[in-house]
Amino acid sequence: MLLLLLLQVLASCLWLGHSEVVTSFESSCPQFFFRKTPPNKALEPENPAWICQRYNNRYYFATLYDRSRRIPVYSAYLYQPGSGTRPKIWLVEPELMGLSYPKTMEKEWTLVNDYGVSLEQLRKSQAILQDYKNLTGLNRGHLNPSGHHSDSSSRTATFTLTNIVPQNEKLNGGAWNNYEQQTMTSRTQSCNTTYVVVGAVPGNNYIAKGRVNKPSHLWSSACCEVDTNHRKSWAVIAENDKNEVRLLTLGELEDMLTQLYGRDQVSLFDSDCPRE
Template identity: 55%
Template sequence: MLGLLLLQVLASCPWLGHSEVVTSFEDCSQYFYEATTPNDILRPSNAAWICQRYRNQYHYATLYDRDGRIPVYSAYIYQPGPGSNSPVWFVEPQLINQIYGKDMDTEASIEDEYSIKLEQIGQNQATNEDYNNLQNLEKCPLAPSGQKTGDDSKWATFTLTNTVPLNSRLHQEGWRDYMEKTMAQKTQGCDTTYVITGAVPGNTTIPNGRVNVPKNIWSAACCLLGNNHTRAWGAIADNERNHVEHVTLGQLENWLTNLYKGRMVTLFNNDCPRQ
């Protein structure tokens, strides 16, 4: 009874839920090559480290910007395969209050379970309502369902903490072509491919002012070959153009370094070749 009373009190005081989901990716480090995460240059001032969990299982990792309400990057293992896509979009209960459930869930389910309003859900993250009536922008998951296998893993990508507003044409054409065709070609012969896909925050928001519109979207991959060899590559696109630059990992890190005001960005363990 006391525990239930405490839960109700905390649910009625959303400002108590501002603490981080976690403070590192320790529980989902398997999605980073050699458990090495990108350096702290990419970390926003109000960050959340999310081990993306669905049906009591982790599926990938996301560094989330609670102020801009977009992910900075999502890290995962490239494993395309069969399965269905989710008919609904999820949000992260722990971004509302740290004592809430660890699995991603729907807004309606969270509202019902914890007797809270949509405004409380959206205080530190985007909601479905934010993405209504967008002009020339679409929801774009950083970890895409097409690079996951099985219903649960594919459904887990349909969370707004993994989603950015992307230029509609770029999303439907250039970026989709890279994610579906180019990645399939480049991963030929790889035993395991680690991927980090991210977004560089921009200076504008969607019309309601709640969600940042990224300046760029990018992706980096490091694949393991036989005999402990590795191969790496990257891609980056301007969110106002339908054009994807195919680059080396080193070139991508240099590009991001410039976008982050000259502060040196590293994405993978040093074993991944930069050239």
């Protein structure tokens, strides 16, 4: 009897350890955060989901997802850019429907055809492709961009709708793209490891008949380990109706987010990451 109980506990632990929708990042995919420390609870929505983004049986980044607004709060990843083509598929997160579904992201049609899931069932749990059709002045904006990853699988993993927000198309293809491709390249020249947390501040407007929130701001922050004794950081923020990105210190961004969210003081990285 005792042996059976121990086996049940072990099985439970293995399930939790390999589940994609998890109870905490610290216990499941802490490697995407500096000093294994995720942002504090000041950014948590009322109905959160912690997702260790899994594709081809490997974790590639972490996303805190707002189930009610159907957008990510933030995505965290390691900056490891490389050459390659842009993926052409879009994926969704099955376990947002329930833990009995696949633990790895899948295409919508795979869930419908192979698992008997209806689109109505899927759309109750998250944003779907239909929500992003026929947009005017907006497009699908990555938080974690595919260009910051080094191989085909890691780039494909960013093409999940749990990593996407409705973003101003001029910003997405203009100043924000310049930050992702040019500023990040220059700022990380001396970095051995760069941890990134990029997020979206919920706004007052929605797309898809009120289903998906349009963020008021997008922001990104980075903590760079130059060596064991030296670190540096930087951050940016952009209003989601202007083609303009403001370069900030990490401390300035945390203070701005504290004001925008109106909650406790925001902390995006472990205290060993410099705020100036």
